[in-house]
Amino acid sequence: MQADRGIFYGWRVVAVCFVVASFAWGLGLFGSSVYLQAVTAAHGWPVAEVASAITLFFLVSAAVQRLVGRSIDRWGPRPVLALGTLSIATGVVLIGQVRAPWQLYPCFVLVGIGWSALSTTGLAATVAPWFERHQGRSITLAIMGASVGAIAGVPLLLLALERLGLGAGLAAAGLAAACVLLPLIGWVLRFRGPADLGLRRDGDLPLKGESTLPVPPAIASPAGRRSLLWSAAAGFALGLTVQIGFITHHLALAAPALGATGAGLLVSATGMTAFAGRLVLARIVDRVDPRRLAAVIMVMQTMALAAITLSPAASVLVVASLVYGYGIGHVTTLGPVVVRREFGAAAFGATYGSAATVIQVVSAFGPALFGVLRDALGAYPVVLGAAALTTTLGAVILTLGRQKPAGRS
Structure with missing residues (x-):
């Protein structure tokens, strides 16, 4: 039996994750090509040197994926995604302030940490506790924000750099991400799962002699x-x-x-x-x-x-x-x-x-x-x-x- 008290809170979580994905992919994965072009054009540094710092961003992100997942399991999504937002926003702002190639590396370490928390692992772990019957749809809709990051995020980032310059443009992008995401994460992601609201997954009310729709069991056996x-x-x-x-x-x-x-x-x-x-x-x-x-x-x-x-x-x-x-x-x-x-x-x-x-x-x-x-x-x-x-x-x-x-x- 499902609750009839409006939209199930889990879909609000999905909506916030959609917005998070839009910023994460726009400033992270797709933004990396913008940083490569803009930084080399502004400073005249070799492409290979800037690209090596961007590679560090991907490697740092890969290295902390398991830590992100375990942290969300233990403490819930709010502190992890908030820290990820601060990390990626700070890294993006600092990229626009560098004066020597070596300074790019700590900037992209921050971007990598933020990307790991705000991309697939972090978002899927945030959504997973809320759904069973709609587990696939909920994760798919949350990550669909990645397409918005590619279609709208990159052109907006380029527009900011064109109008404001490298330093001010990246500062505006980083601050916009922090100002939009931190309130949403802090307010909507304050619950770790439906049990905090007295509900079961998918918005079902506690059982009172009635069963919910059949739920596919987890497939993995201990041996497999x-x-x-x-x-x-x-x-x-x-x-x-x-x-x-x-x-x-x-x-x-x-x-x-x-x-x-x-x-x-x-x-x-x-x-x-x-x-x-x-x-x-x-x-x-x-x-x-x-x-x-x-x-x-x-x-x-x-x-x-x-x-x-x-x-x-x-x-x-x-x-x-x-x-x-x-x-x-x-x-x-x-x-x-x-x-x-x-x-x-x-x-x-x-x-x-x-x-x-x-x-x-x-x-x-x-x-x-x-x-x-x-x-x-x-x-x-x-x-x-x-x-x-x-x-x-x-x-x-x-x-x-x-x-x-x-x-x-």
Whole structure:
């Protein structure tokens, strides 16, 4: 039986996480390309030196994923996400004040700590205790804010830098994040789960002789926990390594066929299909096996990469890019959904934090691997062929690591 006292509080938590994701991806993952261009242009420093500081941002984030998950399990999301907000906001402000290349490194350490708390692990661990029947939809909608960070956050960041300059522009961005997020986190995330409100997950009232709708049990058995967790980590790590590499190099590989303007439009269109994919995922994710769906999406992405490899036609490049883009949101989002479905809500933060550490460390090397292979092999189509094989391997690992729920034949 569900409460009839208005909107279930868990959806307010999802809404706040959506806003958090918008700022986190705008100032973190997608913002990194803006910092690279703006800092090198402002100071004339080598691209490689600034890029190495940005790499530290990703490595620091990967290193503290498990700590973020365990901290949310222990103390709740409010202190962890508040600290993450202060960290990323301070790091962004300080990037605009640096006067020597070495000063970038502590700035990006702060950004990395903030990104780890405000991105997938932190948001999924925040939402997980509130839902059971809608576990997949709630996590998907929360992380959908990432698309807003890409579509709106980056242009706004660029506009601030253009109008205010590097120092004042980044200061304005950091302060805006703190002023918007800290009140929302402090007010809405003050509860750790529905039990604090006398409710059960999904807004159900305490049982009074009535049962709720059937809830799928956690799949992981004591004997199979290790293989389930690490097959998920390995499968998604391989898929995301290719995905991040593809996103980073998409403009460069499309420009020879479409020109600079056409390649830019294709990148934007690919982002829109990724957003559309997230919308579809939110509708279906709680009615399907998320591990199997992730494997199917990776096979679809493999076919798109193979098409670009085998055909130089611009039309093939456009269609394959849009198909590949549709799966981007699925692969990004389904990792925590798989772990939540298979391991349940108890200690989800620490469990997914362990997997996320592997996923982020491995996938951080995607852009560099694409670049090294491009230089060594001389052409992107050959690189995409290797990427297709890697994505296929990820799908195979996810499929082979699947364990049926206890009691099912």
